[in-house]
Amino acid sequence: MRRFAPLLLVPLLTACGAQVESAGAADTVTVARCGEQVEYRVPQRAVAYEGGSADKLFALGLTDHVLGYVMPPANPPVTESPYAAEYAKVEMLSDDLLNRELVVDARADLVVAGWRSGFSDERGITPALLDGLGIQSAMHTESCWNYPGFPERVPPIEGLYEDLRRLGAIFRVPDRASALVADLQARVAAVEAAAPDTETPVFLYDSGTDRPFSAANQVPPNDVMRIAGGRNILADVDGRWTDVGWETVVERRPEVIMIMDYGTQSAEDKIAFLKSLPQLRSVPAVRNDRFFVLDYNEGISGPRVIDGLERFGAYMRAL
Structure with a gap:
């Protein structure tokens, strides 16, 4: 099980008013990162790669815990996003690919991205490398099917639900995550029933x-x-x-x-x-x-x- 150096945190409110619990030196929660069990502190300076990562955090009402985002230029403008107001509250850190120097310079304490979509052996930024630097990471479950050492195979939309639950656990807002997942599941069920x-x-x-x-x-x-x-x-x-x-x-x-x-x-x-x-x-x-x-x-x-x-x-x- 991966462990990170302890960090002293203070109580904060999320953007939607959900309370994130105060955390002491020993306050961690164990959450899956692909097929690996990892201990997480409550992040305060999260960095999201691309819109999917940022949107998950914003949808969970966690804007106050997002330092910024990395958005390659091929992505649509964030001003067109339904979360445009949340993007405006955080920093655009780069319009290039995710890299280790950016994350370290930003003093990030969590990076959210996909395996081989953000994280990359070739570009020298992987969850294992960040573990060694004391920086936490979370990966999109749908990208875990070929993650080295800890693969996890989940249908993509089920992976979306799982990501929201895992982020809810990491940030100590599981009830908010459960409610959001239930809403998304109901919308999916309605489409499937009418198909x-x-x-x-x-x-x-x-x-x-x-x-x-x-x-x-x-x-x-x-x-x-x-x-x-x-x-x-x-x-x-x-x-x-x-x-x-x-x-x-x-x-x-x-x-x-x-x-x-x-x-x-x-x-x-x-x-x-x-x-x-x-x-x-x-x-x-x-x-x-x-x-x-x-x-x-x-x-x-x-x-x-x-x-x-x-x-x-x-x-x-x-x-």
């Missing part, structure tokens, strides 16, 4: 020209498609984000193409590109002009995934 009794094949197009970059079975869009009455044409690919050949898309004949909307290329330009490819002319989704635009933060682990699910559910019911 058409079909398995309409769906292909997610993220980017790429020679080979399209898409979603495999370990990322939230796979669950979004399934719950709303669709079926990811790459649901048999064990992974997260992956590239495939165009011939695979043609062979699997998606009836809907989901467009991941982010970066410098607009969703409209992505749709125009797909329509321009001669090899896709026979694909039902292209022939019937069935394109659904998913915002970037509706496709990564965070509470906005449920917004995307509700919108996609309505789209599928209208087909």
